[in-house]
Amino acid sequence: MDTRPVASARPADASYSAVTERLVHRAREARLAGGRTAAVPRAEIDASWDRVLRSGIDPEQSPESRLLETDEIEHRRRGTAIGEVMPLLRDGLATIADAAQQIMVVTDTEGRVLWRQGHAAVMRRAKDICLEEGAAWAESATGTNAIGTALAARTPIQVHSAEHFIRALHNWTCAAAPVRDPRDGRLMGIVDISGPASTFHPATLALVGSVAALAEGELRGRHLVAIERLRSVAAPILCRLGGPALVVDTHGWLAAVSGMPPVDRLPLPKSLQPGTVWLASLGMCRVEPLPGGWLVQVAEGAHDGPPRRVVLDLSRERGLTVHVTGPVGSWTRRLSPRHAELLYALALHREGRTAAELAEDVFGDATRTVTVRAEISRMRRHLAEVLAHRPYRFREGVGVEIVHPDEPADLLPRSTAPVVLRARMPAGTV
Secondary structure, eight states, X not given: OOOEEGGGGOOSSSSXXXXXXXXXXXXXXXXXXTOOOSEEOOHHHHHHHHHHHHHTOOTTSOOOOOOOOHHHHHHHHHHOGGGGGHHHHIIIIIXXXXXXXXXXXXXXXXXXXXXXXXXXXXXXXXXXXXXXXXXXXXXXXXXXXXXXXXXXXXXXXXXXGGGSSSGGGTTEEEEEEXXXXXXXXXXXXXXXXXXXXXXXXXTHHHHHHHHHHHXXXXXXXXXXXXXXXXXXXXXXXXXXXXXXXXXXXXXXXXXXXXXSOOOSBOOOOTTXXXXXXXXXXXXXXXXXXXXXXXXXXXXXTTTSSOOSEEEEEOSSTTOOEEEEEOSXXXXXXXXXXXXXXXXXXXXXXXXXXXXXXXXXXXXXXXXXXXXXXXXXXXXXXXXXXXXXXXXXXXXXXXXXXXXXXXXXXXXXXXXXXXXXHHHHSOTTXX
């Protein structure tokens, strides 16, 4: 059967084809009935519908949700860095949204609406679909919509009319983009423009994405200013110290260094406290707070020998960790499923693996060496004292223990890596 994306029927001008809308509607009805039509929705909408169907959301339900209390909204506003760039978002989007008979909506990382501004009549109309401060707009609450789907896919998206999963939203159009903190790469929230379906314009998504990028650029500029300020504080301190030391901001970005090679960024524990601490990339260090950052002094003999023991805990799918114990300290780091697969393969092959062999272990494809090298490089930022390369392996003298789940079949249950699939087989199975 010749299937084609519904988006191919979308015209280049500001209107949204009635033919396209009918095709989307038919595709949605067919999906709800367990089938498919010849014309399929755009890939990102198709993937969202699949997620929402699995979650069991009723397509006929109301978009209403329990609103956060006012004090909770204020608490979340103060706790998110996206609040720092709200003046820019208002200048870049709210005025345009008002003129276009739409509203600007800004949410936190859970999809809760923290701010909204725009056309007064549309603001009143938005209350009918609970698009108001404190409401939940994640996919798990409101189905396919620009806010929730941008949050789930971590990418800008426009959702129009019948592309919404819940029927009550079919009279609306929306475009949203994630906003990330350039200091650590973490998602800060979602910025969105929404309005009646009649206000659809194909350029809206580009506008929202551009303003989101401007907001990130504003934070990046402020970060550079803060680093320069910290550098002016650090310079006289480092001049008085003996031995290797560096000064980093609260996100680990380097401001100044003395007696050791510079690094762009120092991986820091999530809850760093003043005092003596083991840092994976430096060994034992003494850490002291500075205005806007940390002074890190590397202890004498910090690199005298690697950590002695590594515990790779794969016993729980949602709690994959690596625990490293050294001569003067220990630390634990959570693992992504991909990193767990790679470390598992290295734990089974203590003699080491080439990039091609690891690609075969994890992907069943020895040609995917670029991906393997990139992932190992990411891991070594935090586990440099544990992992060696040429070939990739755990360092000599490091004891490695794997904590398996009670049932072999529960080992990384979502993994399709050949090295994991073999381990799940009952003993004696060919």
